[in-house]
Amino acid sequence: MEMKYADIDWNQLWQRERRQKSWKRKKKRDWDKRAASFAKRNLGSDFSDLCLRMIQPDPTWSVLDVGCGPGTLAIPLARQVARVTAMDFSEQMLAELNMRTEAAALRNIKAVHASWSDDWQECGVERHDLVLAARSLAVDDLRGALEKMIHWSKKEVIVVDRVGPGPFDPDLFAALDRPFEPGPDFIFTVNILLQMGITPSLDYLEFDLSRQYADRDEAIEGCGWMVDDLNDVERARLGHYVDQRLSENMDGSVTLTRRKPVKWAFIRWKTNE
Template sequence: MWDKRAEEFDRSTKERSHRTERQVASLQLDPDCTVLDVGAGTGRLSVPIAKMVKKVTAVDQSRGMLNYLEENMAEEGLSNYRCIQKRWEDVRLGEDIEAHDVVIASHSLGMFDLQEALAKMDAAAKRRVYIFTAAGKWFFDDFEEELWERIYDRPPRRGRGGGFRSDYMILYNILHDMGIYANVEIRDAEHVQRYESLDEAVERWKLSREIPEESEPLLREYLAKNLESENGGGLTFRRRTKGAMIWWSKSESS
């Protein structure tokens, strides 16, 4: 699934440079740091971080995603990174990877056993762990709920495989039960996607949201209603959400 979405994912994340800059600025990094990115995708965070630190290790289950990450690193002239194509659940600490100073994960904790995933992240970090995740709804806004219901004749599924991901409170409570008393910062976020035409928007949405061909007329109607015209030409889709940054220092985790 993620191999098929890699191209669109890479393009859409590059349209969110302000969000990326803000997140990277939140990390306490120095030139001697080593950073582990869990679920690194196409390198939205790994690439700018590699410019600032000694070494980055990017873990992702999708070869397609990592291919784009490697291309993005090469475009920036970066070589201080390593890619590991594995699910985080299958990564073996001490064998596949060594401990890193900082461990990060951005909207990538879709595992069945979140406690195990979080415990492994904590064990892999020497200094700090940072998690960027949703605060409330993330992927769907109210308009997209309407689109989903019209296409599939049912509400969006919650949880794994559906349009909603568990938000930061679930992660926070699991960490609390583990004896990790994390810090939380809630932030407003605006996601802007740009398209040259309605036809381009339709094709990209069909791919990224796996919308069947027979539902294209509904999708086209929805986008025609919700895309905004830009002064310089083209169209934009704006979504306003809230995100959370959960983080803790190893010395403060228990």
């Protein structure tokens, strides 16, 4: 049978490949547990600087940040735009966000405890100029999530989506002798958008090829988040992996260098044309 591009159901393929991925963190309590360490690693990171430079928001805009986490983007964005609605289904992520919102005395961030699948209208969310989902499209119904973003956007949508392994380091999994299947990435988002008649602009963010830590223990912690439930053998292997990639700096700190940088796709399109 002849197969055409238009026959491919990218949403169904996305769902099938998500079931095969080895990384299964999708529950609220998993994100709750990791909120503090995620905040430490990501607030003020190269990722947020690079992203903000790409977003270049209109200062008069309202922004809805879906899956905002501890405010990696919501907090710096609030300094540049009229107002930000920061939405997440993890209470602990929102607690991290609120702590930093107060410390920075920002009055234009509203935290909303809601999930992708909630009725956002019932949660009191209005349409915003820009709707943003950065590293947070962890949904089964990808097409539904994209349609929802478009519906709630007055002017533009931005999605930051995984490319290949994204933040994970396949070499670390190999060193631990653990299988690694990253699951579907940004190309599904792009294909679904194309089938919806949308031609988004596409760019890439690359960073974290090397990262500086105070010492070896911090470096181990800095990449240990990728793997859960390490046994003793794996812990030793992780230490060995880190030692192989670590170099000492003049000031006593250490730098961990990966073989390849972390890469994310930056996808944006206008909704008011």
